[in-house]
Amino acid sequence: MGGRAPNDPRQYDDLAGEWWRPNGVFSMLHWLAEARGRLVPPADRPGAVLADLGCGAGLLSPYVAGKGYRHVGIDLTRSALDQAADHGVTAVQADVIHLPLADGCADVVSAGELLEHVVDVRAVIAEACRVLRPGGLLVADTLNATRTSRFVAVTLAERVYGGAPRGIHDPNLFVAPRVLIDECSRHGVQIRIRGIRPAVPKLLRFLFTKHGAVPIVPTRSVAILYQAVGVKAPGS
Secondary structure, three states: OOOOOOOOHHHHHHHHHOOOOOOOOOOHHHHHHHHHHHHOOOOOOOOOOEEEEEOOOOOHHHEEEEEOOEEEEOOOOOHHHHHHOOOOOEEEEEEHHHOOHHHHHHHEEEOOOOOOHHHOOOHHHHHHHEEEEEEEEEEEEEOOOOHHHHHOOOOHHHHHHOOOOOOOOOOHOOOOOOHHHHHHHHHOOOEEEEEEEOOOOHHHHHHHHOOOOOEEEEEEOOEEEEEEEEEEOEEE
16 A cells, blocks of 8 residues: 555545445445445435535445435545446535534435544544434444454455455444444433444355355444444434
C-alpha cells in the first residue's frame, strides 16, 4: 500500500478497482452488505430515504434495490462514490462526522463496516441518530475492541492470509458494543446486538478456491464481528 499509515482513507483510491471485482479483496464487504440488507424492511411510505454512511462503492445497493428507498450514500472517497452512483446510489461526498443531511430525514440509516474506521466514533453515532426519523431503523456492523478481534482482523486477515488489504484497519479504533449501545441510547435509539461470522464450511472453501459467496450467519459470540439494530423512539 505504498507505506500509507493504517486506516489512511487514501487506501480506497489505491484500491478503487477492487470494489466490484468478483472475489477480490473486498469480498467480505459484499457478504456483510448482504447480511445488513436483510435487516432493511421494505419502505413503508413514498419517498423513503436510506442514508448509507460510509457507503464506499455502493455495495449495499443490490440488497436494498426494489425495497422502495431513495438510496443516499455518503463517503469521503470520490473514486468509490463514482462507482456507487453507477449502481443507483445518490452519491454525496462528505465526512460522516458532519452529515449534510437534515434532522430526521432518513427512514433507515446504515453504518456498515464504518465505525471501526472513524476517530470520533461517538460523534458519528450521534450524527447517525440525528438524521434518523422517529420510528426509523438504524442498522450497523463493526469490529469489537477485543484481542481476539485484533488477532483475526489484523494479524490473520491482513498479515498472514492477506484476505484483507494490509493496513486497512487501525485496531485502536475498534468499537466495544457498550460504546455503541450507550451512545445510541443517549440519542433515543435502543439497539440490540448480536454476533455474526462467516459460515465456516463456505469460508474454508473460499479461502482455498477464491470462489463463491460466503453467507454471514448469527453467532453467540460478539468477540469479533457484531451487528446492531435499533429503532428511534417517538419524540427523540
